[in-house]
Amino acid sequence: MMEITPINVIAISLFESAATFYLFPQVWPGGTLASFIAVFLALNLSFYAFYKLVVYPFFRSPFRHLPHPPTRGWPILGHGLVMFQRPAGESHLKFIKETENDGLIAWRSFFHVDRLLVTGPAAIADVLVHNSYDYEKPPWTRNFLRIFLGDGLLLTEGDDHKHQRKHIMPAFHFRHIKELYPVFWSKSIELCDSIKAELHDKPDSAIDIGHLSTQVTMDIIGMAGLGRDIGSLRNSDDELIKNYEEILQPTYERFAYFVLHLLLPRRVIRALPWKLNESVEITTSNLKRICTDFVAEKKSRMKMESQESKDILSIMLRSNNFSDDNLVDQLLTFLAAGHETTSSALTWATHLLATHPEIQTRLRAEIHENIPDPAALSDPSFDIPSLLESLPYLNAVCKEVLRLYPTLPVSARFAIRDTTITGQFVPKGTLLLIVPWATNRDPKLWGPDSEVFRPERWLDTSTGRAAMGGAESNYAFLTFFHGPRSCIGQVFARAELRALVAAVAGQFEMRMADPTEKIRVGGTITSKPINGMRLRLTPVVWGSAPGVGK
Template sequence: MESPGLIHVFGFALVESAMSFYFLPQYFPVYTLSAKFLFFVLVNFSIFTFYHLIIYPFFRSPLRHLPKPPMGFIPIIGHGGMMFERPPGSAHVRLMKETPNDGIIYFRSFLHQDRLLLTSPAAHAEVLVHNSYDFEKPPWVRRFLRQFLGDGLLLIEGDEHRHQRKQIMPAFNFRHIKELYPIFWSKSIELCEVVKAELWDRTDKVLEMNHFATKVTLDIIGLAGLGRDIASLRSSDDELIKNYEEILEPTPEKGLYFVLHLLMPVWLIKALPWKLNERTRITTGELKRICGEFLMEKKSRMKMENEEHLDILGLMIRSNNFSDEGLVHQLLTFLAAGHETTSSALTWATHLLAMNIDIQTLLRAEIHKNIPNPKALSDTGFDIPAVLESLPYLNAVCNETLRLYPTIPSSGRLAIRDTTILNTFVPKGTVVYITPWAINRAPHLWGPDAEEFKPERWIDSNTGKSNYMGGAESNYSFLTFLHGPRSCIGEKFARAELRALVAVFVGNFEWEMADKNEVVQAGGTITCKPINGMKLRLRPAEW
């Protein structure tokens, strides 16, 4: 058991000062009651601090006997410096390689707070599935994300999460995703048309890919999620794009902003004369306004039209389980999460294929062989899912991209009650790290080439068909979408969307890095994006 919290420091000080003032005045003859109170606050706080910095973590914590990193510990800071390493999760890869363990690594963060890093499929199965409701996203992380996502499915917990997920799940079932493939395909073709038009005016034929990936995925989630064509691909001055790019652009300042939200109270950060506070308030306000307008427009159209609305928002409105405010919160979540996952994955796929021209060539050959005419797939009678899901190399490239560059590279969970992981007692209040970036690249799960881009690991060498485990022994070795009741509800949506985008883009273009010597760095606070964008030199490929 941990010692009482800070509130008890003041409570005990009040009792101690009163007792000494009235019953033991001979020991404190010159102290006033208020002076005695301050004296005991100082004494109690010193004891409290000493206990939490030294006694508990080093002598009483039930976790202290677990395997610990052999180096890197700094007094007071602990291993907290890992929070500043980018991308989040890269330091955890190093910890896994350096620390012999049986599924759990124990380390101390700032002020020597207990932290656990899960390293085995069995440990992740317990936290994500078997005991999933013993763990929640830490409240300080939820407070930070709530600014941008509202109280949508991603941030709520407990019974409310179960209820909302059950109501929203039909919009993401396998049959409904198949019905959305024509949207994915037609928007992918539109992306290539826009890119070709953009290249026509550029002598250097260089394009910043992440910007266009954001545009096309926002358009797709607009049609599939809202039943509305946002048309950002055709707009050079789209307000949604501006707001999301401003929020999600990876910069050191935003990294610091996020970390401070983990270490300091929100009121103190907002009181700082920091321009980023004002920009955050403006951009989040704009996003809420836009989502509110989308909702009102959608409700008006549903009243006027008799046709069935199969998009996500239409299904939620018809369920009558959400207030208007609740629907706006869900829209904030789905617009952000729904476009960012695939936008990031498409950007990284183009980078990996630019760095591996032979793989790009093989993939293009598979696509051209199996899809002689890309416009034919736009026919309503054409079974697009059957074609795209049957292409082993396309699916291998997509899977390998998602493995190496998970959109959310690291995620924390807080034990909300005393529980266990792998028969190890975990006290309430312990923060546990689930790190897709590290697990997806762990040599003990994926082999010595774990950090290499090798799509063939997803193809069965005997049959030539897709291998859905990628050579790993457990599906918990792949954590990009997590698992269990808190897994990504839009996984099938994102995979289908990525298949279409990669297939059409590779079929239409050949490309390389604009600067062949550039070392692209992954950054970002919550999501994983290239720090300086993704500049590619493209040329049309004959299809």
């Protein structure tokens, strides 16, 4: 059956107009061909609008029998306004709580266009693993992200994605990540030294941990990814940090900029007299220039190095599978995703520990008991990975932080062909949402305390599911997704977070600068606190009684 589209409607209107005008002129004596076209076009477009707004969604859609949210959407707008609500994913969590479902919830967006919310483990497995290449990131989202990330692994699809992932994967092998732990630990200690230096000058000052988190994670990805000490912690005016903070700043203006790219062609937005357009052009040009210089510098240095470097860029260069331009695109992706993921996680970790002092105290006790001297871990012969990976409460805290505050709270997928999800037919062109924020907090998967910060859920052996936080399926935890499109750097990010949390919790007692402040979650793509994360940090004598400041 021919699909009804606006182009088809126009073509049919032209045919009807010409046929009527020439064969049945008595229908409208004196009417011109143009008037016939106008009338038929108006009638057919009216019928088309009625079909799309009423007939198809309510009587013909393959999703009409699926569970829908009980709250009525607005006429024409449907539930489309949820895309503007913050925190991203919170409205979808409400849908899940209010709607009995077996893994799929259907809802209607603007103009009653069908949308699917994927909620159950079996449905999530179908989308992310079993039929993963039936779905792609929506073209409009990729076009927006390509402005900042180029054509790196994150934005490629199909065979191109398979090729890139295959040749990048060796750089993220778990054995290689273990070799990077000394970098993670040394930079974590450098972060603590920077905090102490700032406190020495202003002992009573509140510290924005978000900015410092960005600096330290950028330094780590610099060393581990490029074999280059960017030195952001030593240089508060670092160009790379300034450019990324400019891009990722969680303001309403940047959110509006993102939304407009979902609705309008980029050329239209660039034509607007909007200062942000100029700012984005400057920032993205700066980042591409910096990454181009990094690649050229690395290629030059490798010719003179006596032994093989173990950083990610060196491994990719030695593979000879990437052009210089593609290396620059991969670098843009790794620098952005590589530092933002853990920067965000560390920021939320300090917030959760600051607002749960009993958990903070227990964590510090475990760290001090197992690491009598943090300087000892700087010894090249010390087995840092085995130590940090063996600390049960540290790992439980890190997993719980990642569960409650996934860096990417909402991710869309676009069906590129007719397919199915748990037996439900999904036509080509359907947009569906995978929502880590909602799935990771779904009480059906995590129990009645699903939104409570409780690291102990990862230690409770009574259920036999401690490794999954007590959930019955590993698809209940979506922070790094699953399958061929899962986060390639998740082992890297987890190891990095372990080191950072251990160092910071071991050396500082954390409190919120304003205990009454209600932290608001914002961000355009990632989850970030809108007004930063201001803490009061008190240095702790390592090895002293937990929580005793000095």
